[in-house]
Amino acid sequence: MKKKKISLAVKILIAMVLGLIFGFVLKGQHEYWTYVTDTIGTIFIRLLKMTILPLILCSIIGGIASIANLKQLKKIGVRFIIYWILASFLAAVTGLIFSYIIQPGVGVNLGTAAEEYSTEGVNLLETVINYIPDNVFGAMAEFSIIQVIVFAIFAGIGISTLPEGKTKTFLTDLFASGNDLMIRIVEMIMKLAPIGVFCLMAEVSGTLGAEVLGALGKMLITQYVAYAVLIIIVFPLILTFIARVNPVQHYRNVFPAMILAFSSCSSSATLPLTMKCAKERCGVPEDTVGLIAPPAATINMQACCAEMAIYAVFAAQLFGRSYGIGELALIIFLGVIMAAGVAGVPGGGIMMSAIMMETMGLPLTIVPWVAGIYRLIDMPNTMLNVTGDTVGMVTVSAMMGELDKDKFNSHNDDNSAKA
Numbered sequence: 001m002k003k004k005k006i007s008l009a010v011k012i013l014i015a016m017v018l019g020l021i022f023g024f025v026l027k028g029q030h031e032y033w034t035y036v037t038d039t040i041g042t043i044f045i046r047l048l049k050m051t052i053l054p055l056i057l058c059s060i061i062g063g064i065a066s067i068a069n070l071k072q073l074k075k076i077g078v079r080f081i082i083y084w085i086l087a088s089f090l091a092a093v094t095g096l097i098f099s100y101i102i103q104p105g106v107g108v109n110l111g112t113a114a115e116e117y118s119t120e121g122v123n124l125l126e127t128v129i130n131y132i133p134d135n136v137f138g139a140m141a142e143f144s145i146i147q148v149i150v151f152a153i154f155a156g157i158g159i160s161t162l163p164e165g166k167t168k169t170f171l172t173d174l175f176a177s178g179n180d181l182m183i184r185i186v187e188m189i190m191k192l193a194p195i196g197v198f199c200l201m202a203e204v205s206g207t208l209g210a211e212v213l214g215a216l217g218k219m220l221i222t223q224y225v226a227y228a229v230l231i232i233i234v235f236p237l238i239l240t241f242i243a244r245v246n247p248v249q250h251y252r253n254v255f256p257a258m259i260l261a262f263s264s265c266s267s268s269a270t271l272p273l274t275m276k277c278a279k280e281r282c283g284v285p286e287d288t289v290g291l292i293a294p295p296a297a298t299i300n301m302q303a304c305c306a307e308m309a310i311y312a313v314f315a316a317q318l319f320g321r322s323y324g325i326g327e328l329a330l331i332i333f334l335g336v337i338m339a340a341g342v343a344g345v346p347g348g349g350i351m352m353s354a355i356m357m358e359t360m361g362l363p364l365t366i367v368p369w370v371a372g373i374y375r376l377i378d379m380p381n382t383m384l385n386v387t388g389d390t391v392g393m394v395t396v397s398a399m400m401g402e403l404d405k406d407k408f409n410s411h412n413d414d415n416s417a418k419a
Contacts (some may be wrong), residue, residue, distance in 0.1 A: 016372030044196025179247025
């Protein structure tokens with residue numbers, strides 16, 4: 001009988017707990033072992049940062065290309081894009097709101113952020129103009145992530161609008177291969193994550209102690225509260241007032257996909273069941289499901305939008321940083337864009353949290369913390385993302401007058417378990 005392998009998520013969680021215990025127990029000898037743990041932890045963080053820019057280019061260009069493909073079927077594509085933008089915006093705003101209500105990072109002082117921002121003397125128009133790179137290679141050399149994101153958006157749109165032929169095929173294959181390469185590199189780095197997380201968490205508990213655990217727990221609660229609001233309030237509002245269907249009935253219809261998504265932590269693995277539920281239980285036409293479901297599993301990530309916003313505020317509170325209106329708008333924008341690029345990347349949420357920290361001028365301190373508990377975030381996160389995909393398909397079909405409401409309303413609790 002083969003022994004069941006321990007998953008990477010479990011290894012990281014174990015490493016986090018052991019690191020915290022090690023640092024707490026040997027806190028008095030911190031000056032002797034910090035040379036080892038600090039060095040290994042720093043190397044791990046640098047390896048993560050090494051992948052950020054190429055990961056941005058490959059993932060965002062791929063995400064934009066998926067959106068552009070939706071536009072080929074005009075009415076369906078445009079309606080889904082409107083839904084995606086609206087739902088993602090509301091999700092990011094929800095994450096921001098509850099970050100400020102619960103304040104998970106308040107009460108823990110990690111010092112001063114890498115960069116202190118001030119709105120004094122800031123010209124909004126000039127700030128926006130500076131988001132556009134005048135030299136993309138210079139932007140990469142200076143690690144100007146926003147400028148790289150802008151370039152990636154234009155590159156993705158440019159490739160998708162090229163006429164069919166060798167050039168378009170070459171460029172599409174080039175970025176697809178680049179994405180495969182980055183996924184492989186991230187996989188290699190993530191194999192080292194348990195060691196890196198152990199060392200980083202030992203440093204945290206060896207210098208700060210148990211107060212960090214309280215902040216991390218509050219951050220996790222903030223994630224759960226934001227997810228609950230999305231699934232109890234935001235999605236039902238869209239289903240009720242735009243799709244004009246019963247939200248409770250919708251959740252009954254897609255419940256099998258929600259459970260599989262929660263247990264597997266994979267939107268892609270859940271995709272066949274998601275499509276089956278949308279067609280056979282929700283009454284969405286087959287062509288609409290075929291067009292929307294695959295790209296939606298890649299770019300339609302409402303839970304990730306809320307998640308990224310929470311990370312940005314949580315880290316800012318830890319470092320005593322406050323955001324202005326313009327920065328909050330940037331966080332919302334980044335949350336939507338990065339959520340579109342998170343799929344297919346091992347530990348995607350962990351990597352995107354690193355990108356968010358770098359973009360907002362914050363240290364990567366919370367990244368190993370996120371890695372340590374990511375399984376607890378990822379389960380409801382994936383369930384919510386898959387639910388958002390089905391809400392989008394039903395909403396688009398209803399807006400076009402093509403939703404089979406008889407089929408939608410035909411499933412109840414008694415036959416929910418049969419599909």
